[in-house]
Amino acid sequence: xxxxxxxxxxxxxxxxxxxxxxxxxxxxxxxxxxxxxxxxxxxxxxxxxxxxxxxxxxxxxxxxxxxxxxxxxxxxxxxxxxxxxxxxxxxxxxxxxxxxxxxxxxxxxxxxxxxxxxxxxxxxxxxxxxxxxxxxxxxxxxxxxxxxxxxxxxxxxxxxxxxxxxxxxxxxxxxxxxxxxxxxxxxxxxxxxxxxxxxxxxxxxxxxxxxxxxxxxxxxxxxxxxxxxxxxxxxxxxxxxxxxxxxxxxxxxxxxxxxxxxxxxxxxxxxxxxxxxxxxxxxxxxxxxxxxxxxxxxxxxxxxxxxxxxxxxxxxxxxxxxxxxxxxxxxxxxxxxxxxxxxxxxxxxxxxxxxxxxxxxxxxxxxxx
Ligand code: PLP
Numbered sequence: 001x002x003x004x005x006x007x008x009x010x011x012x013x014x015x016x017x018x019x020x021x022x023x024x025x026x027x028x029x030x031x032x033x034x035x036x037x038x039x040x041x042x043x044x045x046x047x048x049x050x051x052x053x054x055x056x057x058x059x060x061x062x063x064x065x066x067x068x069x070x071x072x073x074x075x076x077x078x079x080x081x082x083x084x085x086x087x088x089x090x091x092x093x094x095x096x097x098x099x100x101x102x103x104x105x106x107x108x109x110x111x112x113x114x115x116x117x118x119x120x121x122x123x124x125x126x127x128x129x130x131x132x133x134x135x136x137x138x139x140x141x142x143x144x145x146x147x148x149x150x151x152x153x154x155x156x157x158x159x160x161x162x163x164x165x166x167x168x169x170x171x172x173x174x175x176x177x178x179x180x181x182x183x184x185x186x187x188x189x190x191x192x193x194x195x196x197x198x199x200x201x202x203x204x205x206x207x208x209x210x211x212x213x214x215x216x217x218x219x220x221x222x223x224x225x226x227x228x229x230x231x232x233x234x235x236x237x238x239x240x241x242x243x244x245x246x247x248x249x250x251x252x253x254x255x256x257x258x259x260x261x262x263x264x265x266x267x268x269x270x271x272x273x274x275x276x277x278x279x280x281x282x283x284x285x286x287x288x289x290x291x292x293x294x295x296x297x298x299x300x301x302x303x304x305x306x307x308x309x310x311x312x313x314x315x316x317x318x319x320x321x322x323x324x325x326x327x328x329x330x331x332x333x334x335x336x337x338x339x340x341x342x343x344x345x346x347x348x349x350x351x352x353x354x355x356x357x358x359x360x361x362x363x364x365x366x367x368x369x
Contacts, residue, residue, distance in 0.1 A: 010324070011356055014332035015145045015305060016173065017195035017202050018348035019356075020256075024200050027259035028252050035249040043258055044238060044249075050261035054269065055171070055190060055208050056181035062208040063238040064257055065191070065229065066250050069172035072191025072205030074102055075229040076139075076168050079209075079217050080189060083107030085136040088129060088165075090121045092151065093144035094335045095170060103139070106225065117337060118147050118307070120300045123155040130156070135165040136216075142180065143173035145196075146335045148307035148344065149300050150178070157186020166213050172196060175206065176264055177276040177304040177348060188213040194253075197276070197304055199349030200260040203253040260349075276303040279352040283345065286361035290368060295342065304352065306345040307338075311368070316340055319367060327363040 012019050033040055044063075052062045065075050077099070081087060087108040089100040092115040104110045113129045115121050121140060130138055138160045142153045153169050160167040169187040171180045176197030182190045189209045195202035209217075209231065217224075217231060224230040228247065236244040264272055280303035284294060293309045294301065310316040316333065320343070323329045332344035345360070 008328065011329045011359065012346070012351055013356060013360055014330045014346050015344045016193070016346060016348060018197070018199060018346055019350040020201055021199040021260060021263050021350045023263050024256045024259045027255040028201070030252070030255050032251050035251055036243060036245065040249075040251065041243060043254060047254060047258050047261065048238070050258075050265060051206050051208070054176060054180075054261060054264060055192075055206065056179065057183045057190075057208050057210075059182065059208045059210050061214065061231070061235055061239065062206070063234070064194075064204040064206045064254065065234070066203075066247065067205055068195070068202045069191070069193030069205050070098070071229065072172070072193065072207050073099060073170060074226070075205070075207060075231065076189045076191055077102045077106055077108075078226045078229050079224050079231045080137060080166055080168070080213055081106045081108045082220055082222055084109060086133055087111070087137045087139065088113060088133075088135045090126050090138070090140040090151070091115065092119065092121055092147065092149060093117055093141065094146035095141045095144060095172070097336075099139050099141070099168075099170065103137070108137075118149060118295055119297070120149050121151045123152050126156055127159055130159055130163055130165070135163065137168060138165050139168040139170070141170040143171070143178065143302050143305065145173045145305050145344070147338065148294075148296050148302050148305045150174075150302045153187070154181075154185050161186055166216060173302070173305055173348070176269075176272055177352075178273055178302070179269070182208055194257055194260065196346075197272070197349045198257070198260045198264065200256050201253070203250060204257050206257075276347060276352050279303070279347045279354065279357055280306065282354060282357045283347060283361070286357060287364075290361065290365045292364070304346060304348045306347065307334075307342045308345055310341060310343060314368065316343060319343070319364075322367060323360075323363055327359070329360055329363060331360070
């Protein structure tokens with residue numbers, strides 16, 4: 001038996017990847033064509049139009065980067081940071097920390113304004129910090145997947161612009177599950193990933209960049225220090241008449257993203273947000289009914305990522321193992337300081353369905369009682 005023969009269907013209820021929609025699987029298996037084939041260019045153009053709608057933006061440059069969500073993060077900083085730039089990262093979990101680390105590696109002067117993990121970024125504290133210095137960039141994670149907390153990204157955009165900085169927003173986990181209104185938020189660059197609420201496998205990082213950020217990119221005094229993620233070249237392939245070869249686009253993944261965006265827009269963005277919320281409420285009710293608790297205060301909970309406190313005396317790793325081996329359900333462990341303390345239950349995209357919630361609750365009930 002080889003590795004592929006071991007694969008069976010698993011209900012993915014962790015922090016991502018999430019369950020893939022059948023129409024996406026269908027699209028992924030379509031015949032591969034050339035990345036400069038006019039038919040493929042049509043697919044690229046349609047993806048850009050759909051992504052603009054899903055991301056709530058009119059930004060011309062809205063495209064999927066090749067690579068996972070971290071490629072989106074890396075692309076954001078590598079294109080906009082020059083050595084010595086002052087970068088403020090509002091941190092309340094693993095992914096805010098990762099942003100800071102990425103910026104530091106580019107020679108930026110990075111400050112982390114850290115909030116207790118499990119609580120949101122406090123806009124008043126953030127405001128003070130933002131007014132403190134002449135920042136070039138302020139960055140924040142919308143949906144902090146490591147803790148299940150929703151950050152008030154919409155409260156800070158105007159302020160970041162007022163002080164002359166660029167605003168980078170991570171929407172890896174939020175996109176498709178809660179509104180990500182890039183233009184209304186005032187995000188100058190926003191990126192996401194395909195494997196969360198878009199019901200697609202991992203492999204692409206949708207990214208949108210606005211005029212102010214493009215100005216900074218154009219006026220850089222140094223070259224973007226990463227060839228693969230250099231947006232100025234990638235734009236040449238995705239935009240305009242020339243369509244110059246940069247790297248071979250991951251054709252079938254882009255078929256998959258096309259199908260995923262079509263499915264999402266057919267459902268309707270609002271309907272998708274409501275579905276995520278309803279499934280979250282169903283999950284919370286089920287968890288509460290079997291005596292489990294959610295550590296994040298209600299107003300800040302993410303519908304698509306639910307942190308659950310591991311009860312005293314319970315071997316959290318064993319619960320995840322049995323869920324996977326006996327019930328074909330995957331849930332996530334805690335990360336960093338939350339390791340061993342929480343489970344992370346994802347209700348992302350195609351996973352967010354009543355039958356999955358009910359199956360998990362009944363499995364947990366029989367294991368814990
Ligand atoms: N940002 C957030 C908020 C995430 O949840 C993740 C992954 O879980 C990433 C960035 C990194 O994405 P990836 O693991 O796809 O590279």
